[in-house]
Amino acid sequence: MHGSSAVTSFSVMKIAFTGKGGSGKSTLAALFVGHLRATGRRVLAIDADVNVHLAPLLGVTADRGAALSHPDNATSVRRHLMGTNTLVGAVEHFVATTPPGPGSRLVTLDPADPVLAGHGVALDERTHVMHVGTYEPEDIGGGCYHGHLAILENLLSHLRAQPGDWVVCDMVAGTDAFANSLHAQFDAIVVVVEPTPESVTVARRYRELAAAAGVEDLLILVGNKVVDEVDVDYLRRELGAEPLAVLPAQAGLRRARQDGRCPRTEDLEDVGPLRTIADAVRPVSVPRRDAYLRELHLKLAQKDWVRSLHGDVAGQAV
Numbered sequence: 001m002h003g004s005s006a007v008t009s010f011s012v013m014k015i016a017f018t019g020k021g022g023s024g025k026s027t028l029a030a031l032f033v034g035h036l037r038a039t040g041r042r043v044l045a046i047d048a049d050v051n052v053h054l055a056p057l058l059g060v061t062a063d064r065g066a067a068l069s070h071p072d073n074a075t076s077v078r079r080h081l082m083g084t085n086t087l088v089g090a091v092e093h094f095v096a097t098t099p100p101g102p103g104s105r106l107v108t109l110d111p112a113d114p115v116l117a118g119h120g121v122a123l124d125e126r127t128h129v130m131h132v133g134t135y136e137p138e139d140i141g142g143g144c145y146h147g148h149l150a151i152l153e154n155l156l157s158h159l160r161a162q163p164g165d166w167v168v169c170d171m172v173a174g175t176d177a178f179a180n181s182l183h184a185q186f187d188a189i190v191v192v193v194e195p196t197p198e199s200v201t202v203a204r205r206y207r208e209l210a211a212a213a214g215v216e217d218l219l220i221l222v223g224n225k226v227v228d229e230v231d232v233d234y235l236r237r238e239l240g241a242e243p244l245a246v247l248p249a250q251a252g253l254r255r256a257r258q259d260g261r262c263p264r265t266e267d268l269e270d271v272g273p274l275r276t277i278a279d280a281v282r283p284v285s286v287p288r289r290d291a292y293l294r295e296l297h298l299k300l301a302q303k304d305w306v307r308s309l310h311g312d313v314a315g316q317a318v
């Protein structure tokens with residue numbers, strides 16, 4: 001699946017930030033949101049990390065009852081998305097890859113949108129924050145975090161915002177995005193890499209899986225916490241590619257966190273890397289993405305556990 005320079009009517013820009021835990025992906029995602037806000041964009045920031053770091057970095061308390069994965073909220077969102085789509089039939093037939101169909105309701109970044117107004121926190125009229133949630137005591141022994149992320153996949157697949165709007169998602173560390181369809185939901189996936197063997201290993205694995213899934217061209221490699229040119233050379237050598245942007249270790253960001261403040265673009269020595277990332281994102285062809293998402297849905301529909309829990313959902317894809 002390849003990006004396209006042609007802007008379609010559905011060309012909201014959707015970008016994910018991922019990488020090894022501790023690489024700085026959540027902080028970079030928060031700074032990127034700040035950069036977009038400064039340029040006047042409408043932004044939906046989604047915290048999809050099990051550790052829930054992005055929301056607090058944007059000044060939002062991640063309340064358990066407001067989490068998208070809370071059963072009441074997930075049901076509410078899915079009921080709205082389903083609309084009169086008879087191909088789904090009932091909320092309990094939603095799976096992670098359920099696509100929109102005839103009669104489905106689509107989500108926009110309009111402040112009055114029911115999903116945005118009901119489940120997002122407004123930083124201002126152009127910026128909203130949502131969080132997926134984390135494990136709770138009752139979740140112990142009850143499954144993996146992929147179950148929580150399913151509602152995020154439903155939201156992203158039913159999103160039809162306006163040209164110039166942005167969705168910024170802080171993902172789970174590592175390669176969990178390949179479990180279902182999250183890797184196919186974005187126009188760009190920023191892999192944040194520190195100049196360490198552990199961080200580079202995660203980035204290389206991400207590239208391998210992205211190549212196998214046909215989305216390698218959507219990856220943006222960004223070096224972070226770089227001290228000197230030796231670090232940059234290390235990243236080039238170990239990644240076998242030139243990072244699109246490199247952010248040096250930032251004393252201003254460290255001071256902000258030590259002082260208990262949310263990181264701001266003003267804390268950066270140079271916002272150029274953020275601008276470089278934004279300029280590199282191109283919308284993926286909608287027909288091509290929809291075809292791939294349909295393929296993933298039909299693959300999931302064949303799983304025995306899906307049939308057992310949700311019935312035959314293959315017919316949801318038209």
